[in-house]
Amino acid sequence: MSKKIVVIGSSNIDLIMQVERLPIPGETIMGGVFHQTFGGKGANQAVGAARSGGDVTFVSCLGDDSFADAIIESFKEDGINTKHILTKEKVATGTALIMIDQAGENCITVAPGANYELLPEHIDAIDSVLKEASFLLLQCEIHPATLSYIIDKAWELGIKTILNLAPARDLLPEQLAKLHLLIVNESEAAFLLKSPVENIEQAQAAAHQLATQVADSVIVTLGAKGAYAVTPSENFMLEAFKVKAVDTTAAGDVFCGALTTALVEEMSLKEAIRFASAASAVAVTRLGAQDSAPTRAEIEAMLNQ
Ligand code: RIB
Numbered sequence: 001m002s003k004k005i006v007v008i009g010s011s012n013i014d015l016i017m018q019v020e021r022l023p024i025p026g027e028t029i030m031g032g033v034f035h036q037t038f039g040g041k042g043a044n045q046a047v048g049a050a051r052s053g054g055d056v057t058f059v060s061c062l063g064d065d066s067f068a069d070a071i072i073e074s075f076k077e078d079g080i081n082t083k084h085i086l087t088k089e090k091v092a093t094g095t096a097l098i099m100i101d102q103a104g105e106n107c108i109t110v111a112p113g114a115n116y117e118l119l120p121e122h123i124d125a126i127d128s129v130l131k132e133a134s135f136l137l138l139q140c141e142i143h144p145a146t147l148s149y150i151i152d153k154a155w156e157l158g159i160k161t162i163l164n165l166a167p168a169r170d171l172l173p174e175q176l177a178k179l180h181l182l183i184v185n186e187s188e189a190a191f192l193l194k195s196p197v198e199n200i201e202q203a204q205a206a207a208h209q210l211a212t213q214v215a216d217s218v219i220v221t222l223g224a225k226g227a228y229a230v231t232p233s234e235n236f237m238l239e240a241f242k243v244k245a246v247d248t249t250a251a252g253d254v255f256c257g258a259l260t261t262a263l264v265e266e267m268s269l270k271e272a273i274r275f276a277s278a279a280s281a282v283a284v285t286r287l288g289a290q291d292s293a294p295t296r297a298e299i300e301a302m303l304n305q
Pocket of ligand 1: 010012013014038039040041044095096108110141249250251253289290
C-alpha cells in the first residue's frame with residue numbers, strides 16, 4: 001500500500017492576540033500580547049501529519065505577498081512536498097485574526113484570500129499525485145465548489161478521503177456518502193444534523209446518525225472529554241490526555257494530521273485516535289498553530305506518560 005498522504009486546503013497567516021478574556025461586541029480590551037505565525041487549517045493538518053511521521057504532499061494556494069516564500073520554506077523544513085502549492089497574483093494570502101483567552105479558548109475570523117483561488121482545474125492538474133495517495137485529507141477553508149469537486153474526484157479515483165468539517169459547512173448527502181472518514185466536533189455535528197449536540201449522549205447519538213451517511217466511519221471529537229468513534233464494526237469512546245491548555249488553536253488540525261499518519265501506518269482506528277489525541281494534547285500546551293504541532297518523539301513521549 002502507498003504510504004503517501006495528500007492534504008489539500010488552506011494556508012493562512014495567523015495574527016494572534018492573547019488577551020485576558022474574549023471581548024463582547026463593541027468592547028475594547030487592552031493589555032493583549034501579539035504574535036504572528038503560520039496557520040490555516042489545511043496547512044496545520046499538513047504540518048501535523050508531517051511532524052508525526054507522514055510522507056505529505058500539500059496542495060494549496062498562496063497570495064503574491066511577502067508571506068508566500070516564508071510559508072513554503074517553513075513547509076520544506078518539515079519535509080512537506082510543496083511542488084503543488086500555487087501562488088496567485090494580485091491576491092493576498094489567507095489571513096486569520098485569532099483571539100485567545102487565559103483558559104486557552106479562542107475565537108477566529110478568516111479572510112480566505114488566495115485560498116478561494118484554488119480551483120477545480122488545479123485539482124485536475126494533480127491527478128497523478130492523487131492517484132499515488134493512500135489517504136486524502138481535507139477541511140473546509142477552500143471554496144465550497146472546489147471542495148465538492150475534490151470529494152467527487154477522489155471517489156472516482158478510489159482514494160480514501162478524510163474530511164474534517166471545519167469550519168462547519170453544508171454538504172450534500174451524495175458527498176457525505178463518498179467520505180471514508182468524517183471528523184467533526186460537537187458544534188460541527190450539530191450544524192450538520194440541525195439538532196443540538198451539547199453532551200456526550202447527544203454526541204454519541206450524532207456519531208451513530210452520521211455514520212449511516214458516510215462510506216465508512218465517523219469520529220466526533222469532544223475536546224478535553226476525548227473522542228467517540230463509530231465504524232461499521234464497532235463504536236468506542238477514548239478519553240483525552242490530561243494537560244493544561246495554553247492555546248487550543250489548531251488542536252483539531254493536528255489531531256487530523258496525526259490521525260492520518262497513523263492510519264497510513266495501518267494502526268487500527270482506535271490506536272490511531274489515541275496517537276492523534278496524544279498529538280493534540282501536546283499541541284494545546286503551546287501557543288500558535290503550526291508552531292504547536294509536535295514531532296513523533298514528542299507524541300510518543302505523551303503516549304508513554
Ligand atoms: O484551526 C486553526 C486555524 O484556523 C488557524 O491556524 C487559522 O488560520 C484558522 O484557519
